[in-house]
Amino acid sequence: TLTASAIAEKYGIPFVNGESVAANLTERGFKWFFRTTPIASDIAKIYYDFLTDMKASGVKSDSIAIVHDTTEYGVSVANVITSAFKEKGKAIALDIPYTINATDVQGQVLQLKEKKPDVVIMIAYTSDAILYQKTMQALDYKPPMIIADDSGYSDPSMIKAVGKISKGILNRSSWSVGPAGSPTALIADMYKKKTGDDMDDTTGRAMQAFFVLCDAIDRAGSTEPAKIQAALKATDLKPNQLMMGYKGVKFDEKGQNILASSLIIQLQDGENYVAVWPKGSSQKAPELPYKGW
Structure with a gap:
């Protein structure tokens, strides 16, 4: 881009x-x-507000690790989240970069296993997301909470490959199928018939x-x-x-949609994501801690 x-x-x-x-x-x-999409600063606010709500409900979320690739996407999102949390007086405990299209992430997972963060934020494209989930299972590592930053974790091929060992993974998304017969459900059905895949956020x-x-x-x-x-x-x-869960589309002088927004969704059954936050837009309550497999 x-x-x-x-x-x-x-x-x-x-x-x-x-x-x-x-x-x-x-x-x-x-x-x-x-x-038109929400950007890194919007995403950082969503993560902060979600974790604040979770903490208020008794879920431990003080120690946060960010795992990200070294692309423009990975580095910029990680940096913005770190800065936004720092402004709120909440430091990121662990920053773990890796090279995109990795062949081995045991070192990164072992680092997480040793440090035991309460929350792991994963910023990864599809092949890396699949590798991380497989490696976590192989090393028997289950963090209390994993929040995926959309991208590879929203890809239907990731869910097909490792959904069953990723139960309870949280994800940010602006897409929700909605009730049967709704415009979004009709679009999802048309897309599935055309492609054979479920519509995802990306x-x-x-x-x-x-x-x-x-x-x-x-x-x-x-x-x-x-x-x-x-x-x-x-x-x-x-x-x-709109078909996406934005508050509208209106561009500022820089060309950014100032009404872009997101939800937190969760892979509760290993096959389908459901909206779990915020309360007014959720289908179900979040299930914690992370189950994995």
Whole structure:
């Protein structure tokens, strides 16, 4: 996204991004870049508020470890979470980086096992997420709470591969299927029939961004880049016009959706995620501690 959006900016082409959460993407002074998804700072607030609620209910959440890859995504999200928690007077006890597409993460898991944090925040793409879950089982390590940062942990292939040994893993998401017959349930059904896979948060956020762009093109009544750019700047979509759980879509002067938001979901049965937080948007209560297998 960092590279592709720079090319779009050079040629004056509207670029609507639905998934990338690195904070610096909207800090470059670009005029053609728009992002609909919650970003790292939004995510950090969600984690902090969720853990504060859990602590109030008697769940120990003082010692926090962050495990992340060394990509732009992994490093930026880890840094923003660390800074945001520090501002609230809560230090991150352990920061464990690793190289993407790892072949062995025993060292990282053994480090967690030795330090015994109350909460482990996992920032990983799919292959690494699968490897971490398998390694945790092999080394018999079950932290009291694992919160996944979407990405690989939302991928249906991850759930197929290691869902049964990842029971109780928490995840951040803006996607929830909703009750039968609801617009989101209908979209999920159409997607499943078309692809054979269940709709997940990453796919949903990409689709939502595409719908936002379509809406802007419709309002512009043109495929002229400048007219689409003006329509994007004027976007003001309400929750009932969206398939994702955002409070709306409205861009600030940097192109960031100021109404983006997320839920905390949990893989309670090893097969399907359910919304567990916040209370007003949840289907079930969180089940803790983490079960694993």
